[in-house]
Amino acid sequence: MNRDETDLPPSGSLHAPPGDPRPAPVPAPTIVDEPQVEDDDEEAPSFLSAVLLPVGLLLLTVFTTLWAGAYQTNTNPLVGAWAFLANDPTVLWNGIPFAATLLGILITHELGHYVLSRMHRVPTSLPLFVPGPPHFVGTFGAIIRMRGPVTDRRALFDIGVAGPIAGFVVAVIALVIGLRMSTVVPLQPGYGLHLGEPLLLQFVSWLVIGPLPPTADVILHPVGFAAWFGLFITSLNLLPIGQLDGGHVAYALWGERQRGLAAAIVPILLLFGWLGWKGWFLWVGLAGMMGLAHPPVLDPHRTLGPGRRIVGWFALGIFLVTFSWEPFILR
Numbered sequence: 001m002n003r004d005e006t007d008l009p010p011s012g013s014l015h016a017p018p019g020d021p022r023p024a025p026v027p028a029p030t031i032v033d034e035p036q037v038e039d040d041d042e043e044a045p046s047f048l049s050a051v052l053l054p055v056g057l058l059l060l061t062v063f064t065t066l067w068a069g070a071y072q073t074n075t076n077p078l079v080g081a082w083a084f085l086a087n088d089p090t091v092l093w094n095g096i097p098f099a100a101t102l103l104g105i106l107i108t109h110e111l112g113h114y115v116l117s118r119m120h121r122v123p124t125s126l127p128l129f130v131p132g133p134p135h136f137v138g139t140f141g142a143i144i145r146m147r148g149p150v151t152d153r154r155a156l157f158d159i160g161v162a163g164p165i166a167g168f169v170v171a172v173i174a175l176v177i178g179l180r181m182s183t184v185v186p187l188q189p190g191y192g193l194h195l196g197e198p199l200l201l202q203f204v205s206w207l208v209i210g211p212l213p214p215t216a217d218v219i220l221h222p223v224g225f226a227a228w229f230g231l232f233i234t235s236l237n238l239l240p241i242g243q244l245d246g247g248h249v250a251y252a253l254w255g256e257r258q259r260g261l262a263a264a265i266v267p268i269l270l271l272f273g274w275l276g277w278k279g280w281f282l283w284v285g286l287a288g289m290m291g292l293a294h295p296p297v298l299d300p301h302r303t304l305g306p307g308r309r310i311v312g313w314f315a316l317g318i319f320l321v322t323f324s325w326e327p328f329i330l331r
Contacts (some may be wrong), residue, residue: 068138069095109167161246178224196324
């Protein structure tokens with residue numbers, strides 16, 4: 001299609017790759033980073049918990065994401081994930097594009113936190129990946145445990161913002177590649193899972209695919225779907241709540257005012273849940289359990305400086321262009 005027909009972004013809908021047609025499971029419980037601070041006098045972690053556990057969880061997550069990527073090629077809804085794999089274990093190879101892309105985004109995100117934690121001399125665990133069922137993406141994300149206190153707001157800001165920015169860069173590159181390999185088809189009536197279209201995806205789709213009429217649909221290539229999910233994870237992490245990445249950044253920028261910002265976000269998420277994706281109700285529940293306010297750092301008075309404030313506003317921009325108030329739509 002000629003891109004010069006109109007200056008508007010695509011208006012067609014967006015589909016995940018064909019596969020299990022059931023509603024997408026809510027990825028909220030463990031998909032986000034939630035660094036935990038342990039007591040200073042805690043004993044050094046054993047080799048089992050420091051190395052073997054992270055490596056084992058990573059390998060298991062590689063398997064479940066490969067399985068999920070392969071299962072997206074399943075066109076028979078009567079065949080479950082286990083039967084699909086048991087019938088032909090070699091189908092795991094078909095999951096490589098999806099798994100490699102999604103894990104590339106997640107690992108880059110976590111390494112951003114890890115490297116900056118080490119630079120600020122905050123003892124930090126290796127990323128702990130959480131495998132998930134293969135019916136959707138095969139993972140619930142990852143967490144990093146900080147084993148010592150964060151010294152000041154600069155360290156908190158650097159550690160919190162590094163992950164989302166690093167993962168965002170990889171996700172955007174993957175999105176461009178994935179959209180180039182995606183398929184444009186006529187919009188088919190009927191029941192199915194559609195994906196929300198944040199501003200960034202609409203813009204990149206317009207650049208890569210071109211303008212689409214309302215009667216067109218895009219079937220995302222597995223690489224594109226993994227990139228979409230990476231952007232979704234980024235937006236969730238940047239919510240300015242508690243010890244999410246966005247909570248770290250908001251507290252570093254505005255101090256105690258972060259709590260008021262988090263409290264203002266909650267009714268908005270409840271409204272989104274009432275109008276669209278019910279997963280927001282779970283997110284509000286999780287926010288209540290982990291606390292809206294960010295815990296203080298040892299030196300809350302050290303200023304960030306103009307450079308970090310610019311990066312902070314850039315992170316806010318990332319949140320705005322990756323956020324979708326209704327990420328999963330059944331119609």
